[in-house]
Amino acid sequence: MDRTEILRWLHRKLAAPATGTKRRIVRFRRHGDYKRFLNVWTEWAASSAKRERVRHLPLIQGFSFPDEGGASSGFPVKAVWLEADQPVAVDAPNIMPKPTTADRGIPWGVQKIKAPLAWSSTTGHRIKVGVIDTGVDFNHPDLKQSLGRGINLLNRSALPFDDNGHGTHIAGTIAAANQVHGMIGVAPRATVYPVKAFDNNGSAFVSDIVLGIEWCVNNGMNVINMSFGMKSRSKSLLSAVNHAYNSGVIIVASSGNDGKRKAVDYPARYPQTIAVGATTRLRRVAPFSNRGMHIDIYAPGDKILSAWLRGKYNEMSGTSMATSHVSGAIALLLAQHPDLSPGDIKTILKKSMVPLRGTKVPRVTGELDIVRMLQAAER
Incomplete structure (x- = not known):
């Protein structure tokens, strides 16, 4: 040519x-x-x-x-x-967001995975988490100490401000840090770098995601949170995921909210990612969560309280919320063991998860437990 x-x-x-x-x-x-x-x-x-x-x-x-x-x-x-x-969408919440003015403190999901028990030894300090999503509320009081500049792929001259809410909710669960008046995330001293690839409707193209992954790799992210999915395979997206994996970047992806028993969305379905399903307070698989052999681990995703636009808070349900718990947990792990590879981390998570309730084969895939995870990394 x-x-x-x-x-x-x-x-x-x-x-x-x-x-x-x-x-x-x-x-x-x-x-x-x-x-x-x-x-x-x-x-x-x-x-x-x-x-x-x-x-x-x-x-x-x-x-x-x-x-x-x-x-x-x-x-x-x-x-x-x-x-x-192909078009890609953030994993839509299973229920509509519910504004709340109740005391925030430590949300139930952060408690459930035992993050507070790890904070005396690790808080995620110096770990960079790229969140490819709708951006973030830079003015939220619980996130001001937890954010890097990131990038706005839709408008390179602007900060990645959130005009949807989904990305702010994800960032809050990962690394919110306002113990006096607000909420605490899983890894309060990790740094979230918002990568705005999705518009105000939560929509993007595969090419936007590829550019987001490239930015994360080039800017030294340790973890990439991908709380979005699509039903069909993309070789271009797989190529980008492979590049990140081979560069030592851990990708955590949501399984989807269709309640399917044998199907998981892409990119979570790729073996190079950590595929996350959602659980309830009772440690059962949430009815909306996709499940099956492609799930690597489950985490709290039902009625999760986190940060929202204009300094507020919202309750949301979805595998997106579960994914952010796992990204925060990996930040805690990497702060103690920075040389772990993506393969090492997946192995540690699988070794240390807690059996679920109400399943016929509870030992196949279980729920995140940070204390057990950190113990497994020492063996």
């Missing part, structure tokens, strides 16, 4: 009006083809008013383009992998 072909394809690709919502990811099979395309695109983008419609995905040697009316045709298919840039 020579320079003229690339330019002709780019112009044709972006000739259609930007009215649709479909996108397509193009990944190059050979590094040389990718570099050649990148050089031409970089030069072309400098003078094109439509450059914002193209997303460069260096982590997977690819690009995401608008896909209007089959505009992907004409590309030399033998030189690339083509796939739909």
Whole structure:
């Protein structure tokens, strides 16, 4: 594919009006083809008013383009992998958020996994948790000491402010730190770096997630929290997850809220992630939680109180909430054992989990217990 072909394809690709919502990811099979395309695109983008419609995905040697009316045709298919840039959604809560003015303190889920018993020896200090989500409320009193700058992938010139609430709730469970008047998260001295990839409706594309993973890897995140999912497999997303895994970054992902017994959402279904299901106060699998052989561990996810927009608090249920408990727990573990690999951590979690109630085979997958987790890491 020579320079003229690339330019002709780019112009044709972006000739259609930007009215649709479909996108397509193009990944190059050979590094040389990718570099050649990148050089031409970089030069072309400098003078094109439509450059914002193209997303460069260096982590997977690819690009995401608008896909209007089959505009992907004409590309030399033998030189690339083509796939739909699929929509992704944050895991919608099983119940609507409930505002509360009650005393916050230590939420029941943080108590249940025994995080307070670990704080005398580890609080997650110096551990960086990237939260790929809807952003965060930077003005929340319980989060002011717990946040790094992060990035807004939807508007690179702005802070990743939350206009949905989901990301703020996740951040609160991981690392809220306001013991005088507010709530305490699982790892109160860990630092959450919000990566805003989702809009105010909680929607994104796979390419947004790929860019979020790339930012987390390049900026030294120890853990990535992914409280979102999709039903179908994406090779581009798997490629990005593999890159993070091979870089030593732990990815924690929610299983989904469909109440399915043998199905788990992607990316939680990938073996390179830690797949999390949700439990209730009674240590039973929550009715809404997906479950099955792909779940690595369960954690509290039913009626979880955490931070919300405008300095408030909300109660939410979902595997998203369970995932944030596990991300916080891993931050506590890494603060004591920073050299553990993603594989090591999954093994420790599986060794130390507590059997669930009400299951026929309780020893297959259990619930998070931080005290047992830290003990298992010492063996």
